[in-house]
Amino acid sequence: SLKTKGLQAADWYENLSTGQKDIKNWLKHLDVSTDAPRYIDLKRMAHDIEMLPEGDWDKKYVTQKYRIKLLRGISVGAFINYVEGGNMQSTPPERQLVSPVDQPKPPET
Secondary structure, X not given: OOOOOOOOOOOHHHHHHHOHHHHHHHHHHHHHHOOXXXXXXXXXXXXXXXXXXXXXXXXXXXHHHHHHHHHHHHHHHHHHHHHOOOOOOOOOHHXXXXXXXXXXXXXXX
């Protein structure tokens, strides 16, 4: 029998909406501090985050534009920032992107 699974992180748009200011700052950081503009269209991403819809999050065109293009673009930018050894000082420590390699090791017992 064919089994279908539900969408993972179906509330993805909620974090996008509440994090709009942080995303704008992140995109500015990527634009001036990394080679990301060579690989991803940061101007388009900045435009898209400015034009966040208030609804229709289940519509295919909205999902493609924001969940697929924008969020994947942000992930690619984070990877470029990481590879280049970047650090965004204006981001609160709890929201900074940290490699698992850079995580503090738990104390030995």
